[in-house]
Amino acid sequence: MQPSSEEMEGMASSHPALQLELPNGSGGAGHDDFFEQMMSGFAPTAWPLGLGNRSILGPKSLEESPDGEGLNYAAPYDGSSLLASRLRMHHPGASPADSSMLLQIGEQMLLHPPGAASGGEPGGFLRLPLSLGNGGSGVSTSGVFGDRSRGDVDPPFESPNPTEAEALYNDGFSTGSLPRAAPAPLHQQVLQHPQNYGAATPTGQAPASGAAGGGTAPPKPRVRARRGQATDPHSIAERLRRERIAERMKALQELVPNGNKTDKASMLDEIIDYVKFLQLQVKVLSMSRLGGAAAVAPLVADRSSESGGVGRSGGAGTPGSNNESLTAAEHQVAKLLEEDMGSAMQYLQGKGLCLMPISLASAISSATCRPQLPPGLNLRHSAAGDAPPSPSMSVLTVQSSNVGSADPDGGKDGGYAP
Amino acid sequence: MYRRSFKDTKSSLGSPNPNFSKPMVALRFLRALSLVRCSGPGARSPSYRARGIRRAAYACMAASAGPRRAWSRALLRKIRRRPGRGLRRPRAVIRRRRPVGGGDPLEVALRRLVPGGGCMEYCRLLEEAADYVKCLAMQVRLMQTIVDSASHVNSID
Numbered sequence: 001m002q003p004s005s006e007e008m009e010g011m012a013s014s015h016p017a018l019q020l021e022l023p024n025g026s027g028g029a030g031h032d033d034f035f036e037q038m039m040s041g042f043a044p045t046a047w048p049l050g051l052g053n054r055s056i057l058g059p060k061s062l063e064e065s066p067d068g069e070g071l072n073y074a075a076p077y078d079g080s081s082l083l084a085s086r087l088r089m090h091h092p093g094a095s096p097a098d099s100s101m102l103l104q105i106g107e108q109m110l111l112h113p114p115g116a117a118s119g120g121e122p123g124g125f126l127r128l129p130l131s132l133g134n135g136g137s138g139v140s141t142s143g144v145f146g147d148r149s150r151g152d153v154d155p156p157f158e159s160p161n162p163t164e165a166e167a168l169y170n171d172g173f174s175t176g177s178l179p180r181a182a183p184a185p186l187h188q189q190v191l192q193h194p195q196n197y198g199a200a201t202p203t204g205q206a207p208a209s210g211a212a213g214g215g216t217a218p219p220k221p222r223v224r225a226r227r228g229q230a231t232d233p234h235s236i237a238e239r240l241r242r243e244r245i246a247e248r249m250k251a252l253q254e255l256v257p258n259g260n261k262t263d264k265a266s267m268l269d270e271i272i273d274y275v276k277f278l279q280l281q282v283k284v285l286s287m288s289r290l291g292g293a294a295a296v297a298p299l300v301a302d303r304s305s306e307s308g309g310v311g312r313s314g315g316a317g318t319p320g321s322n323n324e325s326l327t328a329a330e331h332q333v334a335k336l337l338e339e340d341m342g343s344a345m346q347y348l349q350g351k352g353l354c355l356m357p358i359s360l361a362s363a364i365s366s367a368t369c370r371p372q373l374p375p376g377l378n379l380r381h382s383a384a385g386d387a388p389p390s391p392s393m394s395v396l397t398v399q400s401s402n403v404g405s406a407d408p409d410g411g412k413d414g415g416y417a418p
Numbered sequence: 419m420y421r422r423s424f425k426d427t428k429s430s431l432g433s434p435n436p437n438f439s440k441p442m443v444a445l446r447f448l449r450a451l452s453l454v455r456c457s458g459p460g461a462r463s464p465s466y467r468a469r470g471i472r473r474a475a476y477a478c479m480a481a482s483a484g485p486r487r488a489w490s491r492a493l494l495r496k497i498r499r500r501p502g503r504g505l506r507r508p509r510a511v512i513r514r515r516r517p518v519g520g521g522d523p524l525e526v527a528l529r530r531l532v533p534g535g536g537c538m539e540y541c542r543l544l545e546e547a548a549d550y551v552k553c554l555a556m557q558v559r560l561m562q563t564i565v566d567s568a569s570h571v572n573s574i575d
Contacts, residue, residue: 241541248544255551268524271547275531278554285561286471 444560446478451564473497479557480533489546490553492534 253259253267256274261267451474477497480490525543529535532547 244541245544248541248548252544252548252551255548255555265524268528271551272524272527272531275528275547275551275554278551278558279531281558282475282554282561283468283472285558285565286475287465287468288565 440556440560443478443482443556446482447475447557447560448564450474450478475557475561479553483549483553487546487549488538488542489533489535489550496533 249264249267252271253261256267256271259267259270261270451471453474476493480493480497483490485491525540528547529538529543532543532550535543535546538546
């Protein structure tokens with residue numbers, strides 16, 4: 001701890017008040033009061049989770065590193081200048097030992113490796129007190145903490161003395177009571193330091209007010225802003241949100257077929273279309289099972305815009321104006337058949353249709369012999385089992401007279417041939 | 419009448435969250451189907467039965483997805499509300515957490531499609547949509563299988 005003590009001495013020289021504490025962790029009498037105050041104030045009020053057994057003001061830390069304590073429980077200083085000076089001292093030339101010393105105090109709360117960044121450790125301390133202010137202000141220091149235990153750290157902060165909290169806030173190392181006027185300039189100085197603190201916009205609110213207010217700590221996980229990136233907590237939250245959205249979009253992309261679109265808008269389009277398609281399939285399947293021909297008609301009318309449309313029923317009351325959709329469907333099926341038989345079958349079956357040999361179709365139609373369909377098409381909706389489509393399908397039956405639609409068994413047969 | 423049976427079915431098969439276990443969905447669905455058919459093949463119009471089947475499909479899909487999903491809860495609520503229950507539960511549910519501004523037409527369309535998507539955040543909406551799509555696809559495959567097997571049984575030889 002040699003360098004640290006040197007540092008401390010250096011710092012102490014700037015502030016006579018500090019010199020008192022430097023030699024020993026307990027400091028003078030005044031500081032004893034402090035410590036007692038601290039320990040009484042803090043130790044019982046558990047800093048349970050975030051700090052564990054490593055509360056800054058815990059007695060343990062006192063014992064372990066008196067120097068550190070001396071530094072941390074620095075005398076009551078007044079003003080942000082102290083903090084500024086300390087930061088400056090620590091920040092640029094923070095030696096690893098220094099960092100480690102500081103780390104001892106706050107390691108529980110900070111998940112950053114020791115000596116990770118020169119400004120990291122002092123900043124770590126800053127984070128601790130900053131969180132105090134965050135209780136009330138809610139947003140200002142949201143971006144500061146990089147660890148997720150911050151949520152645990154917050155509540156304990158609110159319970160202790162506001163003055164102590166203030167002190168902690170203002171001075172990363174001490175808990176001296178500070179005038180409340182200090183925080184404002186302090187904020188700015190804190191913020192000046194490199195952005196890896198992720199310090200928030202200087203809020204005029206005193207951190208004490210925040211701590212005193214005892215606002216609920218926002219449980220959002222804090223993301224430590226990287227150097228050079230926006231440190232505004234709003235933007236951090238925005239970034240988080242965007243990342244989550246991107247994650248979900250990726251998951252959706254895998255689900256939806258043809259999800260190779262890079263554009264978010266077109267991906268959304270695909271998703272919407274796919275959902276509509278699935279819902280339509282459910283509808284069609286539920287209808288086809290019953291062979292409810294009449295029910296299919298409104299479906300066809302609705303979906304005439306859809307490519308191909310649904311095979312229309314030849315039952316009573318069928319609108320006879322769906323030839324266009326049917327021809328479109330035929331064309332589509334023909335196209336599909338050329339490329340891939342399986343997909344064509346699936347397409348048809350998806351619509352409740354099936355392919356049947358012409359002979360069978362004519363046989364059935366002649367059996368029922370109910371001329372309801374307009375000439376030119378023999379399209380029947382499949383309900384009950386038709387003969388499984390065979391590759392040797394042939395011609396579209398263009399029958400005018402015996403275009404029977406209704407099947408003897410009450411369902412509709414769909415015979416569809418290109 | 420079969421609506422009540424739906425509920426019985428669901429409660430009897432009540433498993434906490436057999437998320438996407440196809441056999442479970444199939445079981446429920448078949449039970450529901452049989453109930454639908456029992457209600458009278460000739461009693462109602464085919465369209466009515468078709469609607470009943472569709473409702474059964476959605477109901478068992480939602481039931482098997484589990485109450486943990488917002489869409490499944492919303493779907494079940496929508497289904498059960500149809501019978502026109504006059505007695506609404508006094509339990510107050512905060513429905514509109516965040517009224518949607520509705521700037522993006524795509525987003526609005528998606529909200530309308532996914533059940534219960536009116537009062538969700540965008541992030542949540544995407545999550546629910548993914549789950550809904552997965553479940554829907556499974557349901558469709560299931561129904562297709564049923565239809566296929568039924569049609570094969572009746573195949574004319």
